[in-house]
Amino acid sequence: MLVTYIEAIRQAMDEELARDKNVLLMGEDVGVLGGAFKASAGLQEKHGADRVVDMPISESLIVGAGVGLAVQGMRPILEMQFIDFITCGFDQIVNMAATLRYRHGGQTACPIVVRGPSGGGVHGGLYHSQNPEAWFCHVPGLKVVAPATAYDAKGLLKSAIRDDDPVIYFEHKFLYRRIKEEIPAEEYLVPIGKAALRKEGRDITVITYGSPVHAVVKAARDMAAEVDIEVIDLRTLLPIDWATVKGSVRKTGKVLIVHEARLTGGVGGEVAARIAQDCFEELDGPVMRLAARDVHTPFAPAMEDYVLPNQEKITEAIRKLAAY
Amino acid sequence: MLVTYIEAIRQAMDEELARDKNVLLMGEDVGVLGGAFKASAGLQEKHGADRVVDMPISESLIVGAGVGLAVQGMRPILEMQFIDFITCGFDQIVNMAATLRYRHGGQTACPIVVRGPSGGGVHGGLYHSQNPEAWFCHVPGLKVVAPATAYDAKGLLKSAIRDDDPVIYFEHKFLYRRIKEEIPAEEYLVPIGKAALRKEGRDITVITYGSPVHAVVKAARDMAAEVDIEVIDLRTLLPIDWATVKGSVRKTGKVLIVHEARLTGGVGGEVAARIAQDCFEELDGPVMRLAARDVHTPFAPAMEDYVLPNQEKITEAIRKLAAY
Amino acid sequence: MTEQKDRELYRWLRLIREFEDRISALDKQGKLMGGVYSGKGQEAVTVGFCHDLRWDDWVFPLHRDLGAFLVKGADPKRLMAQIFGKRDGFAKGKDSYLHGGDLANGIFGATSMLAATLPVAAGMAYKFKIRKEDRVAIAFFGEGASSRGDAHEAMNFAGVHKLPVIFVCENNFYAYSTPNELQFGVDDVADRADGYGFKGEVVSGNDLHAVMKTAGKAIARARKGEGPTLIECKTYRYHGHSEHDRADYRSEEEVITWESRDPIFLWENYLKQRKYDIAAIVKETTEEVTRIVEEAVAFAEASPFPEGPEAMEDLYAMPIDTEAR
Amino acid sequence: MTEQKDRELYRWLRLIREFEDRISALDKQGKLMGGVYSGKGQEAVTVGFCHDLRWDDWVFPLHRDLGAFLVKGADPKRLMAQIFGKRDGFAKGKDSYLHGGDLANGIFGATSMLAATLPVAAGMAYKFKIRKEDRVAIAFFGEGASSRGDAHEAMNFAGVHKLPVIFVCENNFYAYSTPNELQFGVDDVADRADGYGFKGEVVSGNDLHAVMKTAGKAIARARKGEGPTLIECKTYRYHGHSEHDRADYRSEEEVITWESRDPIFLWENYLKQRKYDIAAIVKETTEEVTRIVEEAVAFAEASPFPEGPEAMEDLYAMPIDTEAR
Ligand SMILES: Cc1ncc(C[n+]2csc(CCOP(=O)(O)OP(=O)(O)O)c2C)c(N)n1
Ligand SMILES: Cc1ncc(C[n+]2csc(CCOP(=O)(O)OP(=O)(O)O)c2C)c(N)n1
Ligand SMILES: [Mg+2]
Numbered sequence A, B: 001m002l003v004t005y006i007e008a009i010r011q012a013m014d015e016e017l018a019r020d021k022n023v024l025l026m027g028e029d030v031g032v033l034g035g036a037f038k039a040s041a042g043l044q045e046k047h048g049a050d051r052v053v054d055m056p057i058s059e060s061l062i063v064g065a066g067v068g069l070a071v072q073g074m075r076p077i078l079e080m081q082f083i084d085f086i087t088c089g090f091d092q093i094v095n096m097a098a099t100l101r102y103r104h105g106g107q108t109a110c111p112i113v114v115r116g117p118s119g120g121g122v123h124g125g126l127y128h129s130q131n132p133e134a135w136f137c138h139v140p141g142l143k144v145v146a147p148a149t150a151y152d153a154k155g156l157l158k159s160a161i162r163d164d165d166p167v168i169y170f171e172h173k174f175l176y177r178r179i180k181e182e183i184p185a186e187e188y189l190v191p192i193g194k195a196a197l198r199k200e201g202r203d204i205t206v207i208t209y210g211s212p213v214h215a216v217v218k219a220a221r222d223m224a225a226e227v228d229i230e231v232i233d234l235r236t237l238l239p240i241d242w243a244t245v246k247g248s249v250r251k252t253g254k255v256l257i258v259h260e261a262r263l264t265g266g267v268g269g270e271v272a273a274r275i276a277q278d279c280f281e282e283l284d285g286p287v288m289r290l291a292a293r294d295v296h297t298p299f300a301p302a303m304e305d306y307v308l309p310n311q312e313k314i315t316e317a318i319r320k321l322a323a324y
Numbered sequence C, D: 001m002t003e004q005k006d007r008e009l010y011r012w013l014r015l016i017r018e019f020e021d022r023i024s025a026l027d028k029q030g031k032l033m034g035g036v037y038s039g040k041g042q043e044a045v046t047v048g049f050c051h052d053l054r055w056d057d058w059v060f061p062l063h064r065d066l067g068a069f070l071v072k073g074a075d076p077k078r079l080m081a082q083i084f085g086k087r088d089g090f091a092k093g094k095d096s097y098l099h100g101g102d103l104a105n106g107i108f109g110a111t112s113m114l115a116a117t118l119p120v121a122a123g124m125a126y127k128f129k130i131r132k133e134d135r136v137a138i139a140f141f142g143e144g145a146s147s148r149g150d151a152h153e154a155m156n157f158a159g160v161h162k163l164p165v166i167f168v169c170e171n172n173f174y175a176y177s178t179p180n181e182l183q184f185g186v187d188d189v190a191d192r193a194d195g196y197g198f199k200g201e202v203v204s205g206n207d208l209h210a211v212m213k214t215a216g217k218a219i220a221r222a223r224k225g226e227g228p229t230l231i232e233c234k235t236y237r238y239h240g241h242s243e244h245d246r247a248d249y250r251s252e253e254e255v256i257t258w259e260s261r262d263p264i265f266l267w268e269n270y271l272k273q274r275k276y277d278i279a280a281i282v283k284e285t286t287e288e289v290t291r292i293v294e295e296a297v298a299f300a301e302a303s304p305f306p307e308g309p310e311a312m313e314d315l316y317a318m319p320i321d322t323e324a325r
């Protein structure tokens, strides 16, 4: 089945809504409109307005209500129209949902999924380009995923919906219709907590996730004659699949971490720190990072391009590390 | 003048309120009560109810109103009764205040200070023990400070109030009345962006900030016969004083980072990553981190102690690194 | 009401009062850690709203609603252990006071963030509605918490779907030190209901009869699918915000005035008017509640504190070990 | 009103309309990037509220309030450059559309987060109040944005201090695709004002006379220290939510009905009734607004895009170089 990334998301929700009557989708304009990006096109018609719910513009309520439903055994998918608006529901995520089970001494689970379009490269400006995953990776009790392929988008979303813990699911809007992939017709899941080896290699490990995965894989292919690159797509950012990461680093001895989120305080810092501590003896060069510059994502094309990582910057960073 | 940490904070606000009519203090119970911890005792009486304002329980409004005041040239200090509640004003901080100048192409500054009691060790449980600084260190446009001494508490708060950018000021409630220091009677400032060398040493650099500074300094003194420890108190977490950090690391070749916030996604990851990349050649051992375990800060004493760093864990970590 | 119910209600008022008093005493003795937020003086609100609920209804108490725990069915022993931060508390010591709920009895544990439970209650009520269950969710909050955005978002959503949720505002005239004039520009928070499309009512929160009447009607409406109600109970906390707050911001006269309307005093008066054997009732009840609270304290004191490593438990329902592979 | 003012108002309505139409056309031609949110059909609201403001009053426009920029004094050329994301825009290309304000003219640039400007407006009004300045802050927002917690917190605070802020709710019956019935449980958002202790009014947002009358009274009250007002303007956006929204969720009949109440049409009718030389006015105005918009487009097209490294500018007012030391 040849599907786009966003169609994969739609299918995941459709299948899970059909499979389990406790699954709900709630968000602004997810019903009649089928979502601002059509991620839920047709789902309200098919599954009913009770279960695919057009919500008021109240992100905090959306998440909070999701927790109330979860306590009743429901499994709500909570859409942020753009992931940038997750800041408006921040308290409910980090203090209400992430602590629910813990502060009840294990009496309950909290099976909610918060999802929405993240990422830049589409001239979205300050509030339609954000990659806020690092905030949530600092919050115990949450799980965080960020698929880069249509296959993973579907499989991880289905896993997230079935997961008993709160999962923050970052989809990348740049990929929505730009990638098309063959995925299985039959049902499948992608496990949370497991990275994907996108390409094997012996010289350098590039660790990445989300939109840059594609540019990194391309770079790895294009540069094959120069350097043998191993590409790891983290997919899950909390918890990170350290076994896979460290296994690769121990093999190659050189690491570049690439993400679209800003450098300072980004997920790459944690990954680099962990490698620097645990693989110190095996490193043949500094753990390098390539990420967005430490500034908001600006609107005008040249500035946006200046700020975000791109193919050229990735190639350059790999060369620099290879030459080390 | 012998003052506690909290008295230093009170003095800073008092002096700045007196110095500049544009300075305001707004927060819940800051007026008649003088603050939940008495950080603003007597200030409303002295400076008037218009300028020391008891606010409704509306953290988002408090920060947003502060931005409106800032655009008018005022310099509001915005108190969160506990810093944990900053999540309720999160959007206004990261999307409104941090972008104000940027999205106006430099037309305005945003001189607000958001401050409040952070930190654990006082059996405060999940919502009165948080150290959420890492979230804000990932947000360009903000400055983040976290004083460890009464001297710095006063000098940094005065600098923050005079700074034209939004400053998030994390005070540590464990230190409020537990430390007492001699500070100058005459006015002084502590510059934002400058770390403090708490002790010189040649063998190991311990980088820390906030409450653990005291335990680290004690360890450095106690272990002087074993190992010569250099202690850096970052004081400002965004931006970090890389010149001081790297200078020290280049000298000692061994680094331990200690903070009370949780390990994963904490500020220490960024510091470690930066050192691992930029000082790779100079490192004689892995960059190590000691931080809270990746879980919420629990209430019961043995669990809280198990989760947070303490004197014993610091000593142990230093020994491990020294032995490397 | 039958004599039995009249006496039962009295027993609840007294049990809560005894519990609150004992907690304050324990705090004074330095036996408790963390904040203690006495609801003494407000007992009629929680008794009035919780007494006639079914076990499968839900309550969302805030920091001063210890009574809601008791009346809704929480084991006094475990509640006391919770307050001590012991392993037998609802949170197994992970948090204290009222942050751990007793879910099996339909009692939700709040975060500290005031009003954050209101969206949760509304969401749960949405489930009751779509599953056609005639259950209700009762969300308690102080008048100070009414200022938070979450209160608004929750009430607005409840209004859209006419959800079986009841918003109970306990207006005790102060949020910590902040008086109502600095909290909102109206006399009655209940006025807000109009702006959400449901009924708002003001009631004397110290008058158990009045509370029960209003609560009963609202609960019946909710069960019948007629939507939410916002009920503002005017009441008073005798103690400071927490036990270490001397509450200098209010006058002695004000405190005395409210003490003269004490809910237990009023109810005893009613029992007298009904010509019950008040002396016997008081004696019996005093013995019973004293015993219950004694047992609770003994249990809590005997309950062990959790060990350090237990801190790592109960974080995830489906943990993933990513180091091991 | 004088003929001069009547004509001036007409000119503003027409200039905004021309601006909106041109932006839509430019978007169709692929000349714009990012979202375009046409306020076509809602012009009378912004003209009515902004026309009689002083230069030192402030407006807080949201995504559909392009008119507020123009009437409050923003240079049409720079506004167009802003929309193009060019260096001469208010944001110097850092963000587009209405996210960059023109602070020298008292126009605040919004974030995308709906209703987040309301607390800012309230805070600014607090300054006007304590400094005894008879200035006002006008915060515009859609009926959808009214559901957000920030709207509540801002109005509540404004009510406490009787601040000189006016909350203007543009109820155009849809928030993207979401109709009012799913947004709130009431007919009129203005009903909420009662719950904050100030006046709420509903007015036809397409009727410039009605808007100006209501706005004028509210502004006068605010200047005199008599506090805030919540004014709900019932109006309609002709276009979809953004230019790529076909707005299938509403009926053609509904659109036509609203077009028949077009604010410009109504105003022209009024000018006719006043027996002004309508043909001449229309001709003259058309020429003028066309010229202004032409010039604005020419300016914006000629304005350079910022270079990459300019992305790093304007982040901090007091930058600190921590690498150098
Ligand atoms: C979001 C948030 N802000 C601030 C606080 C700190 N705080 C705890 S209780 C309280 C006063 C609450 O007043 P009210 O809601 O009237 O309840 P009461 O204590 O009077 O019962 C405050 C400000 C908090 N818990 N949550
Ligand atoms: C906090 C937040 N949530 C969601 C959005 C996405 N969004 C942009 S405009 C819009 C609809 C707004 O409706 P309304 O407030 O009625 O204004 P209108 O567009 O009708 O003028 C939505 C949901 C947003 N900008 N901010
Ligand atoms: Mg109160």
Ligand SMILES: [Mg+2]
Residues within 6 Å of the ligand: D142, D143, D144, D170, D171, D172, D173, D174, D175, D176
């Ligand atoms: Mg609308």
